[in-house]
Amino acid sequence: MMQFLECRQGNELNESLSGSVTVTLKDLAKELGVHPSTVSRILHSGTEGARGAASVATAERVRDLARKRGYSPDPQATGLRTGRTHLLGVIVPRLSDLVLAIMYEGIEEAAAELGYSTFVMNSRDNPEEQRRKTDTMLARRVDGLIIGDAHLNSGLLRDLTVRKVPFVLVNRSVPGYPSATCDDVLGGQLVADHLWSEGHRDVAVIAGERYASTAVDRTAGFVDRWRFLGGQIPPEAVVWSHFDTAGGREATGTILTNCTPRPTALFAVNDFAAIGAMGALRSRGLSVGHHIAVVGFNDTSLASELPIPLSSVRSPMLDIGRTAVQLLKRVLDGEHVESVKLKPVLCVRESSAWTETLAAVPGPSESD
């Protein structure tokens, strides 16, 4: 299918520009004096040769003209005929979340490479919107869905399975469904190892939303590892929260109120919550990286740019997105697929390192 698109580029650009009229198979056929089905057959046989679809001579004439006229098949017509749209639906909590935005970039890239286009919609983590957006996507006849906002124990995934809608999860996992995610348990473990080895013994976790596997797994990875290392984490030291700065600020307040002795380190399951925590600590006169360590998760672009650079677990967001597309492709091909967990890396910075060399890691850029 890609060979058609090329027609609109490069040297032929001027010619395709001049024609604002769209050229159809029939146009090509008429101009060459052959039947439209012949043109179609040739354009669908391998790029070189005719693969038994036509004589080499005819094939060449057809292909030349298609290129010259900037022919690109109408996806509506193709879709109607073949029953496949080459459209993928992507649902995320919100695209203004850097993490999802970058995963989506990976999705878009990988999808384009496979000849798919992608829709993306925001659900704001609202179950009703999740259903509505899903239905809008299906009404558009997408071939499959990539779901980035799955809630643990949501009925939606079961319903989709019943409806036989092909889908995979990205970013968040749910047991029983294929997903492409960061190895969040490992991420939590890395933080535990780091803080333990820095000598911390009293720590607390800003745990995020209970419905998100990212929050649950990162927290579990941290807590289990901490106990394995011999540490203790009382119940009041794990505070579920919203994912944003306000959530981090609030959770920090709760922790400082309820935990005695006061923790010397905080693990926030994402960077925004960590930044909120830093603000709350600062406004109480606690110096981050001195009185108290803070570690975030995702290593979003700003972590390394903060005045006190934030230690954070870097997850391979772009690759996670790309992997999701590959998984979905295999699902569409009828294969059975297993979930994929990509490895994270801990980036230690000033916010949690008294002695370490700082790892300066540049982040994505802004460009409005």
Added chain:
Amino acid sequence: MMQFLECRQGNELNESLSGSVTVTLKDLAKELGVHPSTVSRILHSGTEGARGAASVATAERVRDLARKRGYSPDPQATGLRTGRTHLLGVIVPRLSDLVLAIMYEGIEEAAAELGYSTFVMNSRDNPEEQRRKTDTMLARRVDGLIIGDAHLNSGLLRDLTVRKVPFVLVNRSVPGYPSATCDDVLGGQLVADHLWSEGHRDVAVIAGERYASTAVDRTAGFVDRWRFLGGQIPPEAVVWSHFDTAGGREATGTILTNCTPRPTALFAVNDFAAIGAMGALRSRGLSVGHHIAVVGFNDTSLASELPIPLSSVRSPMLDIGRTAVQLLKRVLDGEHVESVKLKPVLCVRESSAWTETLAAVPGPSESD
């Protein structure tokens, strides 16, 4: 068209769930013993009554069954027949830029309200990718384009006009084409007024990319206003730069090296550059908000959350996106449209206020 979608929601959900088979017009017609064209006509007449399309009784039977079966028309077929896909293409520099992500949320919302779905692609501000993505969108037969990455003096817009592709710009403007943007000149003026009234007389501008109207207009608004107020800005005090933190850091270095006396205030045309500037200043021992003031632009979510909260010009990003859709809709309806500039507001915070009350403004949230 919206009435069809409703069929998949609410009380009928269970029934539409049970059928993973897609129901067609013909199915409905057969079940009711009428002709498909009759069904089509009824479903296209106003929601209540039959508007002369059919008897009220038939109309009711048809609509009831459509709802019951969860009928939703195949957009491929409709598009093929009517020549309009109700698809909009959106091109942005990168979705991981918060500013564009939020504008896109506005676009998606407003488009959905009008019955359109949107594709979005990243061009990374690369002219070649801009053309390629545009062509991919057109190959998908979008009804129109919303361009968020326009470069001043790029040939692409002219080519699209020649090709009679309906489009509007968003985020960045280019003279001669309809756009929905922030009033960036006004934004620059607001910053000039603020810094002037704070008593600054030696200032510098981190001006952004020359190809982007946002950068050019914000800079011009600031510089012109500054001179109008009686201030001076030597050429070396305006440094063009990349939009990211690295760009801001670099530009700050240049400014500190070349400008004497050292400026007491820096205006960066976007928040990321401002944050880079803050880092560069800090690493030279200059305290932001004390030795030197910094003001950014866009008021992205982190501006208010930084340890030293960043003054920033807040632009109505969501509304800008929504406005772009409305403009494009009117273009598609054959109307002539004028560009729209939405008003920004300056949020003064610690980074530039010695005496002001701080305006705490919460930002968007993260939710992975």
Added chain:
DNA sequence: CTGAAAGCGCTTACAG
């Protein structure tokens, strides 16, 4: 090797 036909699901004049 190529043509001709059927049909994907819809809409829209045109009859009656």
Added chain:
DNA sequence: CTGAAAGCGCTTACAG
């Protein structure tokens, strides 16, 4: 008020 036909642009068996 309703039916029947044509056709949007493609693909895919089926002939020959």
